[in-house]
Amino acid sequence: MKQSQITLWCHEIIRSQAAEGGFYIDATMGKGNDTLFLCGIAGEAGSVLAFDIQRQALLYTEDLLKSYGMEQRARLILDGHEHMGNYAKDETADVICFNFGYLPGGDHKIATCADTSIAAVEKGLSILKHGGMMSLCIYSGGDTGFEEKEVILSYLRKLPSKKFTVIVNEYWNRENHPPVPAFIFKA
Numbered sequence: 001m002k003q004s005q006i007t008l009w010c011h012e013i014i015r016s017q018a019a020e021g022g023f024y025i026d027a028t029m030g031k032g033n034d035t036l037f038l039c040g041i042a043g044e045a046g047s048v049l050a051f052d053i054q055r056q057a058l059l060y061t062e063d064l065l066k067s068y069g070m071e072q073r074a075r076l077i078l079d080g081h082e083h084m085g086n087y088a089k090d091e092t093a094d095v096i097c098f099n100f101g102y103l104p105g106g107d108h109k110i111a112t113c114a115d116t117s118i119a120a121v122e123k124g125l126s127i128l129k130h131g132g133m134m135s136l137c138i139y140s141g142g143d144t145g146f147e148e149k150e151v152i153l154s155y156l157r158k159l160p161s162k163k164f165t166v167i168v169n170e171y172w173n174r175e176n177h178p179p180v181p182a183f184i185f186k187a
Contacts, residue, residue: 001101005181007099010064011037013183015094017133021045022094025073027081027120028052032061034097039065039073041095048074049088051081078087081120088127096124099137115185116152125164127184134184149180156182163187 014037018024024038032181038048065071077087081098100117100123124134136156141148150183156166165185 005035006137006181010097010137010181010183013181014038014097014133014135015041017185018095023088023092023122024048025084025093025096026050027084027124028099029057029061029076030099031057032064034099035061035074035076036064036068036070038095038097039070040110042073046073046075049077049084050074051077051079051084053078053080081099082116082123084120084127085123090126090128093124093127094129094131094132095105096128096132096134098124098135100152114148117148118151118155121152125159125184128186130186132186134186136182136184138163138180138182140180151180153180156184159184160177 018041020041020043022042023046024042026035026038026048029035029050032050035050036047036175042048045151052061061076062071065074065179079086098121120132121136128134130151136152138149138152140146153168156168159166164187166182168180170180170181
């Protein structure tokens, strides 16, 4: 594993907590790498919901899943992650994965934003089972700015410690506003 790549590192943390046959949500589908990863953990008995607002993201993900024979394990939804409550009931998900920012290689003007991301995280926390976890890859700087990062981190800091354990990590020796991996564990 390339431990310096945020998504692979987050995958290892998820893998340590997730069990085969579970219900998983990729709240930010992108090119489908997290969706594919969650489908692999879900196995044939589990399932995955994946969200994105861009049709191109859905097409990328659909092609990737087909190439691995996993298209039956996931339901790809063309909708904002803040609407995940329309597709999943409270206390049903084992893991919810976020990768904030924009579609890699896509239009940088189409990106996650603070308001809808906070609404999605908040709804996701109610959808998580007790004992479940949420993974957040938070990007900032350049095209995405800093507002979303600061709003998300402020929100996480205020989560009640009796209900959630929040772990926020930082790259100490990287320049140019490296991503911030964060994990929320629901008691």
